[in-house]
Amino acid sequence: MSLxxxxxxxxxxxxxxxxxxxxIGAGPAGLYGAYxxxxxxxRVAVMDVLPQCGGQxxxxxxxxxxxxxxxxxxxxxxxxVDSLVAQAEPYEPVYLLGHRAVELSHDAxxxxxVRGDQGITVHAGAVVVTGGVGTFTPRPxxxxxxxxxxxxxxxVPRPADHADRDVLVVGGGDSAFDWAVTLAPxxxxxxIVHRTDRFRAHRATVDKARALxxxxxxxxxxxxxxxxxHLERVEIRHRVDxxxxxxxxxxxxxxxxxxxxxxxxxxxxxxxxxxxxxxxxRMATNVPRVFAxxxxxxxxxxxxxxxxxxGEVATAVNNxxxxxxxxxxLFPGHSTDKED
Ligand SMILES: Cc1cc2nc3c(=O)[nH]c(=O)nc-3n(C[C@H](O)[C@H](O)[C@H](O)COP(=O)(O)OP(=O)(O)OC[C@H]3O[C@@H](n4cnc5c(N)ncnc54)[C@H](O)[C@@H]3O)c2cc1C
Numbered sequence: 001m002s003l004x005x006x007x008x009x010x011x012x013x014x015x016x017x018x019x020x021x022x023x024i025g026a027g028p029a030g031l032y033g034a035y036x037x038x039x040x041x042x043r044v045a046v047m048d049v050l051p052q053c054g055g056q057x058x059x060x061x062x063x064x065x066x067x068x069x070x071x072x073x074x075x076x077x078x079x080x081v082d083s084l085v086a087q088a089e090p091y092e093p094v095y096l097l098g099h100r101a102v103e104l105s106h107d108a109x110x111x112x113x114v115r116g117d118q119g120i121t122v123h124a125g126a127v128v129v130t131g132g133v134g135t136f137t138p139r140p141x142x143x144x145x146x147x148x149x150x151x152x153x154x155x156v157p158r159p160a161d162h163a164d165r166d167v168l169v170v171g172g173g174d175s176a177f178d179w180a181v182t183l184a185p186x187x188x189x190x191x192i193v194h195r196t197d198r199f200r201a202h203r204a205t206v207d208k209a210r211a212l213x214x215x216x217x218x219x220x221x222x223x224x225x226x227x228x229x230h231l232e233r234v235e236i237r238h239r240v241d242x243x244x245x246x247x248x249x250x251x252x253x254x255x256x257x258x259x260x261x262x263x264x265x266x267x268x269x270x271x272x273x274x275x276x277x278x279x280x281x282r283m284a285t286n287v288p289r290v291f292a293x294x295x296x297x298x299x300x301x302x303x304x305x306x307x308x309x310x311g312e313v314a315t316a317v318n319n320x321x322x323x324x325x326x327x328x329x330l331f332p333g334h335s336t337d338k339e340d
Pocket of ligand 1: 026055057132135174305309
């Protein structure tokens with residue numbers, strides 16, 4: 001996998017990428033689209049504003065088993081993302097991670113040109129937008145973010161980074177409890193702090209956290225962060241009796257949810273319905289050579305599930321292939337006919 005989280009720049013020209021298909025959004029739909037484009041013999045680039053692949057799965061529930069993926073009675077979120085990346089890998093997708101797609105134009109030949117916020121321009125034969133709910137921005141910790149990148153994090157892509165640390169997780173939802181349960185076997189200590197005594201997290205995960213001995217502080221909130229170069233201690237205040245306690249903390253995971261925002265995609269001239277992109281049965285949008293798939297699309301009867309996104313992105317990429325090359329067949333052939 002060519003992970004271009006930061007594209008090497010030697011000349012201005014290196015900021016220009018030529019590809020057949022540009023996929024915007026590295027969630028499950030986008031990753032499967034990368035496989036499909038490769039399977040069709042097309043060059044593919046995948047752009048995502050997040051530093052990791054997997055979209056909502058990686059951001060919100062990497063450790064949760066998913067039960068409704070065809071052929072898998074249960075698959076852990078993280079494992080599904082890894083498998084999707086592995087499935088596309090033989091076709092060497094170019095991953096442009098950490099880049100937000102901000103502007104769409106068309107060149108003199110009518111081919112889409114997408115500009116990223118870090119100065120990259122991608123010239124493509126077709127664009128497939130798999131942007132999910134848009135870019136999600138983590139809700140900040142009310143006590144402040146002075147230690148972001150110095151102990152304070154929103155995601156836990158590599159749990160091992162937090163081995164032997166005292167971890168504090170803020171929040172009462174699924175991701176808060178998932179991170180806590182994931183880190184418990186590795187960390188020196190794990191504590192959860194939540195503003196109320198009611199949790200949005202799945203009951204089974206809350207029970208698991210308790211069984212693992214995770215200290216759950218309710219009706220409490222973070223009131224101050226302390227440290228020098230790195231986070232060292234956190235003060236937690238009880239919201240009713242106002243007593244404060246200070247705990248050693250080297251990792252603070254803020255899991256207070258996300259704000260979703262279609263952002264720049266709203267200005268691309270795409271027909272939107274209820275903040276989703278309207279598509280036809282080919283998954284084509286109203287903008288030439290721009291297709292969409294996954295949670296971001298809207299049409300009568302739309303169901304927002306990973307399984308549905310897989311089907312939609314296969315349709316989108318196959319139709320894009322016929323736009324890129326009018327001689328190409330819509331039907332891709334069977335993967336079973338492919339040589340190993
Ligand atoms: C807690 C939870 C549990 C769930 N459980 C299930 C389940 O059991 N089964 C199921 O089928 N579904 C489940 N879902 C829903 C499922 O996760 C979504 O349907 C799925 O992730 C949608 O995939 P997607 O690829 O369309 O979009 P997403 O996963 O949302 O990915 C979209 C990606 O696009 C990126 N992006 C957006 N705009 C831009 C831009 N302008 N530039 C660059 N990048 C951009 C985002 O950063 C994101 O990474 C669950 C969701 C949640 C939150």
